Amino acid sequence: MAADTNLVQRQRIEGARALAARLPDLLVAARRVAASVILGVHGRRRPGPGETFWQFRHYTMGEPARRIDWRRSARDHHLYVREREWEAAQTVWLWCDLSPSMRFRSQLAEVEKIDRALVLTLAVAEMLGRGGERVGMPGVLAPRIGRDAADRIAESLARLEQQQVLDAEWPPVSGIGRFGDLVVISDCLAETAVMRDRILALAGRSARLHLLQVLDPAEESFPYHGRLEFRDPETGGVWLAERAGGLRETYRARLEAHREDIALMARRATFSFATHHTDRPASEGLLFLYSRLAAPRDAPSGLRASA
């Protein structure tokens, strides 16, 4: 099926160009979403090593005396310790699935899955960048600190789009170090076995994975009737259904089972997993990612959240 492959390839190139053109708009949308979440949740405000003042607290016996803030303590009869905000930078890797299967929009949704995924990626980058984290993209962008994380990712993506190498659903995990956080936004439609391998590989590196599945509502509810020929945009494979309406229950059961498998694997590896639909506001997905990223490392995670 050389013709089909060519066709798919050509579609991908065109789609990549269109995506590059859309990136500035998506960046703006991402900033807006990030702003709403940042205003809503003031996280990462923990005492720790850092430069900025955080709070005074009473001196407890046993602490080194040099920690005492004498200026403050002189004002009454207690001893105070000046605490600073914890500013240790963390490395967060972001990955957005740009494969052709993401380029799908039904009549039930406003945007394509890829647009939503990109918005979420850039919003997370923006948020983390402002929070002073190191943000990177495996194989695309080395992690760096800076408030312009979203811009840099968008730039790299645009450059990369022109090279048309973004077929991968899954990031190369070789560069991800121990205790790194990896955010993957994908439709997770790969076979269960493939997903298991990927998750196990990450678990073996002691990295933390935050997996957000982005689905179109039509993929969830299967609102089709009649004689239809379904075509897989990635492989070009075709499936002919005589009465698509009759397949609905079976399909939904299978999709649910597939998702349960991924969720179970993620839970075992203490990874977080959630599903996000493109007919819902993007801030929902961002809120999930944010809460998972801000959670302590040893907090129970991987429970299936609905975002």
Place this chain on the structure above:
Amino acid sequence: MIGGLAFLSPWMLLALAALPLIWLILRLTPPRPTRLDFPPTRILMGLEEKEQTPARTPWWLTALRLAIAALIILALAQPVWRPDAEIVGSGTGDGPLLIVLDNGWDAAPDFAQRIEAAEMAIGDAGRAGRPVGLIATAERRAESLQPASAEEAARRLAAIEPRPWPADRATAAGRLGAAYQPGSAEVLWIASPLDNGDGEILAATLSRIAGASTLLTSSRGLLALKPPENAVDRMRIPVARLGNRAGATILGFDEEGRRILEGQAAFDGGEETVVEIALPADLRNSVARLAIAEEDSAGAVFLLDGRWRRKTVGLVAGQGETAAQPLLEPLTYVERALAPQADLIRPQAANTAETLRTLIDRRASIIVLTDVGNLPPASAEALVQWLADGGTLVRFASPQLASADIDLLPVRLRQGERALGGSLSWEEPQPIGSFAAGSPFERIDVPQDVRVERQILAEPDSLGDAAVWAELSDGTPLVTARNTGNGRIVLFHVTADPRWSNLPLSGAFVEMLTAIVETAGVVGGETPQARPAERDAAASAPWQPLELLDGYGRLRQPAGEAVLVANIDAARPGPDTPPGTYSRAGATRTLNVMEADTALAPLTPERLSWSGRSLGLEPRAATPIWPWLLAAAAVLAALDALAVLALSGRLVPARARTAAAAIVMAAVALALPATGHAQDEQADMQQALDATLATRLAYVVTGDDLVDETSRAGLDGLSRYLAARTALEPAEPIGVDLTEDELAFFSFLYWPMSAAAEVPAAEVMAKVDAYLSNGGTILFDTRDSGGAFLPGSAGATQETEMLRAILSFVDVPPLEPVPEDHVLTKAFYLLRDFPGRWSESDLWVEALTDAPQDPSRPARGGDGVSPVIITGNDLAGAWATTPEGHYLYPTVPSDPMQRELAYRAGVNIVMYTLTGNYKADQVHVPALLERLGQ
């Protein structure tokens, strides 16, 4: 042809051979599925499919499609159903065939069928090599009667047309009897439905000639119009029928051929019925031609001439035709009463004598004279002559009437008039006592509300010659009449305007005038001035045809044949006098096929004692079958579409529900307007009550919210001012929507111009024009400080342009800035100018036409109120207050006195519109009092 079934394009049937091919193609091509990109196809991939794709289309769908294809091919072959018919006996050897074709007017409606039958017979004879003789019974002259070749007969047949007169069968019988030996030919008589009494003669002759004979008659029936009667308020049109026609539609056309009336005739058993069409006289009188719809014959057409037409009425008012105010003109009421009944002529001549001569020249049937006393001798003589010719003279009393010529009055009159109910009289105003029996007024109900205050009296001894048509309750005559020559003189003993009585205002007046018009004669065809010798010459001239009817009842110009008719009254329709319109010396007369006493007698074999074969004419029509085949194919195609939808699973109940909901919605939407209409009526009534139960100032809603709110606040402020300073206490101002609301309730409208508003539609402006001409006043305010009102002046603002656009729809009188002595300056306050928020603009009103400024008379009002008042000073802006009484807008310049003057201007304008010129007359009060005091 197989048993009556024939194909017009039989070669198309070859396409049926292609059906197996179509079958193969249909079997091999299943319907194509819709392709859809769907990412989780990978999840679907493993699904086992319970229903497998059928490799081929179901057999019944294939059959359905084959049927559609077969039907279309059959339809393209154009099958028709044509039952066989043998007209001419085939076994009669090769003797000649004689075709007798009736082509009188009664054959016209189905003449094409008759020709077709004749053609078929000629064709059959031609194929058999028989000679054919052909005679048309309504033709004037004989062609050769001898049998000729079939081609020759067909050529002659093509030239035969139905004639607008009855067939002359007796003549035809005589000529046939002379031309043919007994038993020498086979006879085919294609007979028309009417027997004019000579059918039997022809039948006898034919049976003598015929070896074998066939009579073809039509069962179609016949409809004919008889002379209509122009009754008082309706037209009665008798319609006669032959056969079993159930009804007919009668159409009336005017001179231009436009259809102006329509009536349904229904026969219930009888052979004749009368259609009654109630119509206003003017419409009725403009009918020039009556016809029966879808009955193409000369007998179904009736031409109307002057004898059925309306009367023309000339109106003459002697003096004082000032034309200042239409309602004060003496002939207004006569004109209004007669306008629907008759043609009114009001010549614009220099004097009465001239006017009368014009009217007589134009053959007025009725002349109404008022305010005319003595006439110049020449005019009087001409009138007497006109009366002798049949004119009707209607006169109304006036002070100078008593000096009139006795020849032009029904009675001799006493000098002076009798006043009833005045300040110097003890008599009460008299009601009408009775209308004389036998007079034209006898059907009129005696009105109870008429009061006569003044009348002129007749000398009692002169009443012998005259008839009293109406009298007052004390027995004195109100209307007298005298016949003179062919004409009549009618005298109303009161004036034609309401000065002497309120008779002209009553409905009875209209009925009385109508009755006079109905009973008036028509002035003879000759001009009254013609001297006897000329008249004789005119009478001896022949009538020339203007338009003639053909056999189908169509009007045509007279062709080469010059048909001159000497005595039209004695003429009957025939070859020499075809029906149509004839004229002589300006008079027109019509000659019609049917007359009042014409009877329609059917021609039947029994009546003729016909011994030969007798056949019907109709059943030879070929019925096309292919439209039905096409319709069937379309229905099957629709079924196929449904089947395809069902097969692909797209025919789901959800859609059906949506469709049902849509239908229900549509039904509800259709039902809604009924309730909406009722609400509209209620709202209209409420608006009418609001507008009339209290005096209100009103403004025109322009659609510009700010302007409308300012208008409302302004009129509200003015209403408060009026209530505080004057006896007028207006209720809340009201906004008027020109398109919907009734304007007649308001004597005064404030109409601010807004650049944002739109010029109302033409019909709305027609309403405004009617409002203005019927006494309403509109104060137009351009709110732009004015100045550019004069046409062509530079610097016109958008508002002024708007005003120009609006006034272009309205009959605007000549305008002038308010002169110093105008009643507007004195209607309540003494004012010099009329400021609003601005003070630069003049106030423009209708220019006064009466005498120039007379220093002794400080105020002039003209007769009535200026319909249009224009300012640019933004009056409403100056008047506008909040409900608490604070002014909304500053005046420019900000001067409290200017505000006060603006209010005073408003008061004066309102007082002027409400009281008219009352204040102008008020200035005479001191003089009157002084005179009374003496």
